[in-house]
Amino acid sequence: MNNRIKQEMYRIEIPKELNERSKMGVSKAKYEMGKPKRRWSYIIGAVIAASLTLSIFGPNYFSNNPPENPIIRTMETNTVIDIDDPREVVGFSDNVFLGKVIKKVGSKSLNDYPETQFNVEVLDSIKGELKGTIKVNQQGGYDGEYLFLMENDKLLVEGHTYLFATRYLKEENWHTVIPVGGDIPFNSDEEKKELIEKYKKAYDEEIPFKLK
Amino acid sequence: MLNLIKKAQNGNDKAFLTLFQKYEQDIFRTAFIYVKNQSDALDVVQETAYRSFKSIKNLKEPKYFKTWLIRIAISCAIDLLRKQKNVIQMRTEFEEFISRDINEDIDLEMTVRDLIERLNEDEKSVIILRFYEGLTIKEVSETLEIPLGTAKTILYRAIDKLRKDLKGDGLYEQ
Numbered sequence: 001m002n003n004r005i006k007q008e009m010y011r012i013e014i015p016k017e018l019n020e021r022s023k024m025g026v027s028k029a030k031y032e033m034g035k036p037k038r039r040w041s042y043i044i045g046a047v048i049a050a051s052l053t054l055s056i057f058g059p060n061y062f063s064n065n066p067p068e069n070p071i072i073r074t075m076e077t078n079t080v081i082d083i084d085d086p087r088e089v090v091g092f093s094d095n096v097f098l099g100k101v102i103k104k105v106g107s108k109s110l111n112d113y114p115e116t117q118f119n120v121e122v123l124d125s126i127k128g129e130l131k132g133t134i135k136v137n138q139q140g141g142y143d144g145e146y147l148f149l150m151e152n153d154k155l156l157v158e159g160h161t162y163l164f165a166t167r168y169l170k171e172e173n174w175h176t177v178i179p180v181g182g183d184i185p186f187n188s189d190e191e192k193k194e195l196i197e198k199y200k201k202a203y204d205e206e207i208p209f210k211l212k
Numbered sequence: 213m214l215n216l217i218k219k220a221q222n223g224n225d226k227a228f229l230t231l232f233q234k235y236e237q238d239i240f241r242t243a244f245i246y247v248k249n250q251s252d253a254l255d256v257v258q259e260t261a262y263r264s265f266k267s268i269k270n271l272k273e274p275k276y277f278k279t280w281l282i283r284i285a286i287s288c289a290i291d292l293l294r295k296q297k298n299v300i301q302m303r304t305e306f307e308e309f310i311s312r313d314i315n316e317d318i319d320l321e322m323t324v325r326d327l328i329e330r331l332n333e334d335e336k337s338v339i340i341l342r343f344y345e346g347l348t349i350k351e352v353s354e355t356l357e358i359p360l361g362t363a364k365t366i367l368y369r370a371i372d373k374l375r376k377d378l379k380g381d382g383l384y385e386q
Contacts, residue, residue, distance in 0.1 A: 005343035008324040012241045013250075021254045022236045023229060025261025030225040033266060 070147035075113050075140070081209060083151070083181035086202035092209040093165040093182065095128030095175060096199055098192065100161045102133065107141050110172070113148045114141035117174060118156050120164070126199045127165075127206075135174040136166060138183070153179040161186055163195045217274040220265070228265050235278055236261075239285045242344070245328055245336050246289035256292055260285040282345060283355050286337050293333070326374055335370035338363060 081088040090096050099120040106117035120136045139150040149155065156162065156177075165182035166175035177183045186192050219227035236257060243256035264284050271280055331339060341352045353363035 005327070005339065008327060009241045009245070009340075009344050011324050012244045014237050014240060015250050015254060017254065018236055018240055018257060019233065021258040022232050022261045025258040025263075026225050026229050026232065026265050029262045029265040030223075033223060 067142070067145050067147075070142060071145055073146050073148045074152050075148055075150045081178075083179060085207075086181065086199060087205050087207045088209075089165045089178055089181040090127060090199065090202045091206040092167070093127060093178060094168045095130050096126040096163070096165045096203065097122050097128065097130050098124040098126075098161065098186075098196070099134075099136070099164050101136075101156045101158050103158050105135065108172070109141075111139065113139065113150075114143045115139050116141035116155065118158075123161070124196065126163075126196065127203050130175075135172075136164065137169070137172070137174040137176045139176065139179060150179040153177075153183065156183060161192070163199060213277075214274050217268070217271070217277060220268050221271070225265065228268060229261075231277065232261055232264065232281070235281055238278075238344075239281060242282055242285050242340050243289045245324075245340060246286070246333065247292060248328055252292060253289075256285060256288045259288040259292070263288065279341070279345065279347065279351070279355055282341065286340075290333055330373055331370055334366050335373065338366045339370050342367060 081092045083089060099122050102119040102121055104116060105119050107114060108117060109115040116138050118136050118138065119133050121133050122130045125131070136156070138153075138156055140148050140153060140155060142148075147155070163184045163186065164175070165178045167178065168175050184195065186195055213231070216227045216231050220231060239260055240253055240257050243253040243260075244250070247253050247256060260281065264281055267284075271277065327336065327339065337356055338352055341347045341355055342349060347355065349363055349367060350360060352367070353360040356363065358366075
């Protein structure tokens with residue numbers, strides 16, 4: 001009986017996309033999970049390491065200014081959507097809007113790589129109803145002499161304007177930018193108009209994210 | 213393996229994927245028995261990967277990792293069937309004590325199609341865990357969180373059903 005059931009079940013053909021589907025499930029979970037909660041021991045360890053570094057390099061080592069010539073590290077992720085397809089980007093986002101980066105306000109990280117937070121003034125909403133100044137989180141940022149970039153997505157620049165596509169994280173009350181396809185810079189009214197048209201259309205034809 | 217599970221529990225997706233992919237074929241085959249087609253079975257695998265990574269922190273006994281995965285896969289498959297409104301709940305909440313040993317060594321001329329078409333959801337769960345995963349009937353009852361007596365009843369009923377249905381087929385052919 002035992003062998004018979006096994007034998008019969010082994011006759012079920014394995015499709016070649018099986019591997020990919022496992023990855024997609026894990027990626028989606030990873031995306032939603034953020035960073036596991038730190039344990040105190042890790043924090044204490046970090047504090048000890050930080051104080052040692054401080055004593056070696058002296059207080060001037062730490063400054064708010066990023067290094068002039070950082071070593072760029074590109075992070076790759078198993079994205080669950082095609083970040084080059086606006087319809088998928090819009091479908092995956094909670095909010096799509098035009099905004100101006102006011103200033104960098106933090107570098108809290110929920111993952112194993114740096115993340116950077118910015119205050120952004122919402123200029124126009126395409127999807128969702130965001131207004132006023134909000135906190136936007138970008139995966140990537142400086143860590144010592146390194147600049148980590150997610151999928152080579154350039155770090156947001158204060159004073160510049162972008163089309164943002166974001167997902168809201170309630171616990172932190174910030175809006176995480178979808179890399180590359182979710183922060184598109186524009187420099188003129190004409191470009192702005194084009195982006196609004198393009199993304200309104202993408203919203204009309206959005207491909208909602210689902211596990212398929 | 214334990215090391216990988218620990219890493220996965222700390223949120224390491226690569227470690228988790230390595231573990232998961234060891235069993236993805238078993239998960240797929242199990243799902244297939246329920247949902248009866250490749251496309252839905254793939255959906256079940258993806259959903260199982262998603263749910264299991266999200267909840268691996270709660271896995272207390274790493275040695276039961278595979279059984280735990282299969283259990284999640286079974287829930288995902290049943291959820292999907294419910295969504296498709298294809299499933300009628302067949303669970304009967306009764307406990308019947310069976311004193312005699314179940315004779316499992318019946319040489320059945322059954323096919324994977326019989327498994328898929330002749331058994332209800334509960335019977336599939338018990339049969340897969342008992343014979344495909346090789347759990348004892350006690351472990352099956354613990355995994356499915358049903359009383360031992362119920363697990364035995366379902367198992368016996370499933371074996372009986374396969375046998376009877378097959379006999380029926382035989383008569384029909386004559």
